[in-house]
Amino acid sequence: MISKVTATGFKGCDFEQDLSERTLFVGPNGAGKSARSQALQLAVNGGVIGAGKTNDDILSTFGEGDKLVVGVEIDGKYLFQRGFVRGASGSVSQGYKAGGVKVSKDYFMKALGESGAPVVLNVADFMALSDQKKIEALFQLYPPAGDISAVQGKIDTSKEKINSLAAKVKTSEQAAARIASSKSQIQVPAGTLAEVDAQISALETELKEAQDSLTQIRLEEQRAADTLKAKEEADRKEKERIQAEEKAKAEKAAAETTAITDEAVQKSLAERPGEMSKKCEALFGEKKANPLMDQYPSVAQAVQGVIANNGSAASIQAIITAMDEAGCESCAAKMIARRELRKYKEAQNG
Amino acid sequence: MDKQIIEDQIIGINSRITALRKDRDVHVRLQGLNVEAEKLRGEASADAVQIEKEKVVVTVLLAQRQQIVQSTIVGLSKRMVEILPVGRPDISITEDGGVYIGWVRQDGKKVAYAGLSGGEKALFDPALAYALKANVLLQESAELDEERLLESLGKFNGAKVQVVASTCHAPEAVGAEWKVVSL
Numbered sequence: 452m453i454s455k456v457t458a459t460g461f462k463g464c465d466f467e468q469d470l471s472e473r474t475l476f477v478g479p480n481g482a483g484k485s486a487r488s489q490a491l492q493l494a495v496n497g498g499v500i501g502a503g504k505t506n507d508d509i510l511s512t513f514g515e516g517d518k519l520v521v522g523v524e525i526d527g528k529y530l531f532q533r534g535f536v537r538g539a540s541g542s543v544s545q546g547y548k549a550g551g552v553k554v555s556k557d558y559f560m561k562a563l564g565e566s567g568a569p570v571v572l573n574v575a576d577f578m579a580l581s582d583q584k585k586i587e588a589l590f591q592l593y594p595p596a597g598d599i600s601a602v603q604g605k606i607d608t609s610k611e612k613i614n615s616l617a618a619k620v621k622t623s624e625q626a627a628a629r630i631a632s633s634k635s636q637i638q639v640p641a642g643t644l645a646e647v648d649a650q651i652s653a654l655e656t657e658l659k660e661a662q663d664s665l666t667q668i669r670l671e672e673q674r675a676a677d678t679l680k681a682k683e684e685a686d687r688k689e690k691e692r693i694q695a696e697e698k699a700k701a702e703k704a705a706a707e708t709t710a711i712t713d714e715a716v717q718k719s720l721a722e723r724p725g726e727m728s729k730k731c732e733a734l735f736g737e738k739k740a741n742p743l744m745d746q747y748p749s750v751a752q753a754v755q756g757v758i759a760n761n762g763s764a765a766s767i768q769a770i771i772t773a774m775d776e777a778g779c780e781s782c783a784a785k786m787i788a789r790r791e792l793r794k795y796k797e798a799q800n801g
Numbered sequence: 802m803d804k805q806i807i808e809d810q811i812i813g814i815n816s817r818i819t820a821l822r823k824d825r826d827v828h829v830r831l832q833g834l835n836v837e838a839e840k841l842r843g844e845a846s847a848d849a850v851q852i853e854k855e856k857v858v859v860t861v862l863l864a865q866r867q868q869i870v871q872s873t874i875v876g877l878s879k880r881m882v883e884i885l886p887v888g889r890p891d892i893s894i895t896e897d898g899g900v901y902i903g904w905v906r907q908d909g910k911k912v913a914y915a916g917l918s919g920g921e922k923a924l925f926d927p928a929l930a931y932a933l934k935a936n937v938l939l940q941e942s943a944e945l946d947e948e949r950l951l952e953s954l955g956k957f958n959g960a961k962v963q964v965v966a967s968t969c970h971a972p973e974a975v976g977a978e979w980k981v982v983s984l
Contacts, residue, residue, distance in 0.1 A: 477967070570936045605858075
């Protein structure tokens with residue numbers, strides 16, 4: 452038990468106050484009630500809540516000069532004192548005395564504890580501790596009925612998991628919201644995807660049919676063009692063939708003309724009396740007494756006229772051709788024309 | 802059918818197919834977005850379910866922790882009640898690992914320590930200090946009325962602890978165990 456509290460230069464007071472197990476200070480404000488309580492706290496704990504933590508703070512708060520001393524007497528026997536003194540340098544140092552003898556801080560604390568271990572606890576100090584420190588202090592005084600650390604560890608792990616999941620949920624929801632925002636900015640086409648697919652499919656079918664029709668038309672056009680071309684080719688070949696035949700005929704006729712004599716003509720006329728005469732008469736006029744030139748003067752005149760008028764073999768040939776077309780295959784006039792043509796060619800060739 | 806008509810028809814069909822394919826692309830993109838959004842919602846939903854499950858685990862663990870610390874709370878509270886003249890202490894380990902210290906008044910109203918009045922603190926502090934195993938209690942009783950002071954001084958009588966109290970006005974009747982020092 453603390454049997455006495457003492458102070459020198461503490462808040463302007465010097466006192467040696469006896470204490471019992473139950474002490475009640477009564478007095479008006481400023482009488483020194485709090486000073487005694489604070490001196491007791493300072494002597495036992497080395498500090499008072501709210502007075503600062505350094506020696507300088509404490510001397511400044513409670514001292515009025517350069518020195519203050521507080522002490523407690525335990526069980527009427529052991530006096531423990533702390534002194535706060537400002538030195539020449541201005542700094543404040545704390546000194547310790549036990550039983551009036553200067554001692555070290557360690558000795559002071561040890562001896563104070565052994566003397567009866569007064570515990571003066573300021574609740575404000577306790578309340579200022581962190582939760583963890585408070586729990587540690589409480590568990591030290593009142594041990595829990597199990598491994599609180601293990602359970603707390605599980606709680607912390609679960610809470611971290613919850614926080615992590617909550618963050619994940621938030622992220623997912625934000626992403627979903629962004630998607631919804633993106634969707635709202637898209638102009639949605641008419642119909643569903645299936646309906647659009649069906650429309651595309653129908654149109655592709657329609658397109659194929661149209662393309663097939665077009666292909667068919669183009670094929671028909673190509674066939675028609677091919678047919679026309681083939682016909683033109685056939686016509687061209689036929690024309691060439693006819694021209695070749697006519698040329699061959701002309702050449703043959705020319706060759707035959709070479710062999711014709713007046714006697715041959717006479718003979719031919721004699722073999723077919725009357726037949727050719729009729730034809731010649733129809734073509735060139737009435738028959739004359741001279742069987743050859745005289746009989747068909749118009750032919751001879753025509754040939755001679757051609758020659759006299761500087762006509763050409765081609766002109767004579769034209770006459771022959773005209774006679775061929777008229778059906779005069781071996782009439783005398785034709786023979787005369789051929790003979791005249793031959794003569795003309797011979798004359799031309801020298 | 803006329804060739805030109807068919808060619809125009811093909812051009813028209815191609816144009817419509819091109820437009821429809823663009824529409825289709827938009828539908829496909831929307832469909833993709835819907836799928837992605839649905840996936841995200843599904844994940845969020847699954848995570849929310851998981852959170853609820855984990856909350857149940859935490860509730861069980863908290864109950865377990867409360868059970869473990871109950872001896873601490875009960876021990877502390879019982880010791881405070883030895884000194885506290887009125888009401889009862891309200892102490893718990895909070896869910897976030899904090900320590901709640903308060904007082905349940907006589908009328909049942911709960912008050913956190915920080916909300917206590919000066920007179921209430923004059924009663925509560927020595928009780929808490931006592932529970933924290935202080936053996937010298939200091940009580941500033943100036944803010945206590947005489948009734949509360951006497952009640953409080955009477956409570957100290959049962960405790961094995963030294964008490965130094967101070968007040969402005971001496972009560973009329975103080976127990977014989979108290980040494981009254983007038984200053």
